[in-house]
Amino acid sequence: MIYDVIIIGGGPAGLSAAIYASRARLKTLLIEKSGCGGQMAVTDFLENYPGFNGGINGFELAVKLEAQAKDFGAAITYDEVTGLNFAGQTKEVIAVNNKYETKTVIIAAGADVKKLGISGEDGFIGRGISFCATCDAPFFKEKDVLVVGGGDSALQESVYLAKFAKNVTLVHRRKEFRAAKILQERLLSQPNISVIYDSIPEEIIGKDSVESVKLKNVENKQTQIVKVHGVFVFIGGVPNTAFAQGLSLDAAGYIITDENMKTSAEGVFACGDIRKKQLRQVVTAASDGAQAAISAQHYIENH
Numbered sequence: 001m002i003y004d005v006i007i008i009g010g011g012p013a014g015l016s017a018a019i020y021a022s023r024a025r026l027k028t029l030l031i032e033k034s035g036c037g038g039q040m041a042v043t044d045f046l047e048n049y050p051g052f053n054g055g056i057n058g059f060e061l062a063v064k065l066e067a068q069a070k071d072f073g074a075a076i077t078y079d080e081v082t083g084l085n086f087a088g089q090t091k092e093v094i095a096v097n098n099k100y101e102t103k104t105v106i107i108a109a110g111a112d113v114k115k116l117g118i119s120g121e122d123g124f125i126g127r128g129i130s131f132c133a134t135c136d137a138p139f140f141k142e143k144d145v146l147v148v149g150g151g152d153s154a155l156q157e158s159v160y161l162a163k164f165a166k167n168v169t170l171v172h173r174r175k176e177f178r179a180a181k182i183l184q185e186r187l188l189s190q191p192n193i194s195v196i197y198d199s200i201p202e203e204i205i206g207k208d209s210v211e212s213v214k215l216k217n218v219e220n221k222q223t224q225i226v227k228v229h230g231v232f233v234f235i236g237g238v239p240n241t242a243f244a245q246g247l248s249l250d251a252a253g254y255i256i257t258d259e260n261m262k263t264s265a266e267g268v269f270a271c272g273d274i275r276k277k278q279l280r281q282v283v284t285a286a287s288d289g290a291q292a293a294i295s296a297q298h299y300i301e302n303h
């Protein structure tokens, strides 16, 4: 079986590409590592996706997108892509369970959570350290938690955590947040959220689970110990490009594309959070996915 297009990743970018590719009647396979939806699927509430006045749960939108892609004829399989081979006439997508052949590839594998890389972090994952508030917030009912980060994720998830936790302490390494102003307003109006600016965690401390965090003020270098039961880390992502060696990447590892989602390799396109761009949102992921599919269609028509 030679596919017209193989899409790697089932987040909003990949699923949107699958909708557009299958509507263009391309033989389309989407390969997803775990479950469709990507980071969107673990977002409790999306309030800025157009058309959903009042917001929508991220998992619910993922289920709808997946069903829409399948309805138009896209096939979805669960496998982990480990490499790409562009040497032959057709392209090879190498995964753990299978090898797949295709005329074009759309990479929509998104980004994984970035870790702090400090002492105690790895040892307490699942025992107080979390990267997903939607998944773990209920474990911290009436407890004290610390959130790290100053972007949209950290502020949005702090407000969500404040519904469960007794107190939320947000630690940010600067004085200004990079998060949207509306999220800043919401955060600062929550009575059980406090902010520690200009500080970074240096060590996670505990015996069987997290008991406290050592923070360092980056301005005056003073340290303090904050007692908490849990730490939620939202400090951005690391693009999932390990299998995509050979493509042009920027210094942070994001795939460089043109405005039509073309990468440095012929017939290979990238869309969503994995590509170098300014605005990483569900709406821009969906837009990228649509464009990548149409670019793949044009490539097939011209080769």
Ligand code: NAP
Binding pocket: 048, 116, 148, 149, 150, 151, 152, 153, 154, 156, 173, 174, 177, 178, 200, 234, 235, 236, 237, 278, 279, 280, 281
């Ligand atoms: P982000 O926008 O990259 O922000 C990461 C934050 O973590 C920044 O404030 C950064 O500080 C801080 N940081 C990075 N490395 C750190 C370290 N080693 N130690 C301490 N702090 C560190 O990441 P994000 O908030 O996860 O968002 C990712 C993308 O998804 C963004 O494009 C965002 O807009 C989007 N998103 C949107 C929504 C929404 O629209 N509601 C919700 C979630 C995510 P500096 O500011 O000093 O760099």
